[in-house]
Amino acid sequence: MNVRRLIPTTALAGATALGLVTLSACSGASSAGGDKADGRLDVVTSFYPMQYLAEEIGGDHVEVTTLTKPGVEPHDLELKPRQVSELRQADYVLYLKGVQPAVDEAIAQSGVEHTVDAATLTELENHGTEVGHDHGHEGEEHEGEEHGAGADPHVWLDPVKYAEVAEGVGDSLAKADPAHAADYRKNTRMLVGKLKALDAKFTDGLKNSTTRTFITTHSAFGYLAERYGLDQHGIAGLDPESEPSPARIKELQSVAKQEKVSTIFFETLASDRTAKTLAKDTGLRTDVLDPLEGITDRSEGDDYLSVMESNLAALQKALGAK
The missing domain is CATH 3.40.50.1980 (Nitrogenase molybdenum iron protein domain)
Known part of the structure; x- marks a missing residue:
């Protein structure tokens, strides 16, 4: 827009x-x-x-x-x-x-x-491909990441x-x-x-769900995951264009099965190829979780607030929120 x-x-x-x-x-x-x-x-x-x-x-x-x-x-x-x-x-x-x-x-x-x-x-934190409440990655430093230059922006x-x-x-x-x-x-x-x-809508909308785990191509949702007690597993790291290793793909397939993941999320401004390949291999569906780095004609909303509400709806559906 x-x-x-x-x-x-x-x-x-x-x-x-x-x-x-x-x-x-x-x-x-x-x-x-x-x-x-x-x-x-x-x-x-x-x-x-x-x-x-x-x-x-x-x-x-x-x-x-x-x-x-x-x-x-x-x-x-x-x-x-x-x-x-x-x-x-x-x-x-x-x-x-x-x-x-x-x-x-x-x-x-x-x-x-x-x-x-x-x-x-505000205070930045270090997040990698796995961030969230259940796995205890809060504040954990990942290889190659230091506070400051390597912190999640x-x-x-x-x-x-x-x-x-x-x-x-x-x-x-x-x-x-x-x-x-x-x-x-x-x-x-x-x-x-x-x-x-x-914030109140997210807190209320995500408090009861079938699973707390979600998989996304771009590990942009570490802060959101920590805030609302979710567990993010990123296919790529903080760079949306980085390619995952075969070992990482195998690990995510295991996570999807164990944690009853229903959806692989991708975004509007980066390639969805890896997400769709993983979804096909695991029998899961795909959906958009927008990191809100830009608003385009394909965005699920015309400003920050409306896109974030669309993200909440997508997470509720994927996580089985009641």
């Missing part, structure tokens, strides 16, 4: 003062920070979960552009020179370090005064942690634009309220 923004054409040479040009918020287009005729804060975000926070909290006082276009797998993003140039002109930058190496590097070199790493606004899939990030974003926007601080804090409270309500 493209979110439309109206930008005064005074930023364009030769255009009339009253003309308007419509640009996609995800196109990466942006006018120079500090020179905007309408006085809005020029905000650049790295990918959808950060875009959603900036738009919900910033409201009418910000113009948000996103470096990752809809349909692009965020982990694989390579920035164009134009995007790097526009990034340097931003008033405020919001990103999540550890998801997109190219973005991390460009932001480090941008020199933008108000730059916020969402990973610093998918905090937005836990509504409680996402709310913590939202509160930090609200505070930082208030500091970057003191004239509208009261509105930023009001919008933050409203968003945190919505996230608390979402």
Whole structure:
């Protein structure tokens, strides 16, 4: 889904003062920070979960552009020179370090005064291919993973942690634009309220189920699994494009049988080939569990909240929740 923004054409040479040009918020287009005729804060975000926070909290006082276009797998993003140039002109930058190496590097070199790493606004944990309540993997460090650079960045899939990030974003926007601080804090409270309500829906919706175990291609749901007492088994690791070993496939076949798993989950922005192969071999069905790294026409909803509710419905069906 493209979110439309109206930008005064005074930023364009030769255009009339009253003309308007419509640009996609995800196109990466942006006018120079500090020179905007309408006085809005020029905000650049790295990918959808950060875009959603900036738009919900910033409201009418910000113009948000996103470096990752809809349909692009965020982990694989390579920035164009134009995007790097526009990034340097931003008033405020919001990103999540550890998801997109190219973005991390460009932001480090941008020199933008108000730059916020969402990973610093909550506590990150280490998650591997198996994470969850029943197997006791909370806080366990996996081979090749250290706290910090190797920590799981998918905090937005836990509504409680996402709310913590939202509160930090609200505070930082208030500091970057003191004239509208009261509105930023009001919008933050409203968003945190919505996230608390979402957390309550997950807690209530998943408390009674036939199994607590789910299998997914992308190990993005470690925080969600821990929050709601589930057990995630990932076909791949934190990188959605990594290929599992034959031994891992055999292990998952055993898990599916022992834990009465009914469904192999895949996502919209990465290949579903491995998930469908495993499902065929084990006689299971497939379904979508969206890691919400981007919103597209294929998303089961048009924003963060609606897609998360679709994820809840998919988990309830797969886990036999009553």
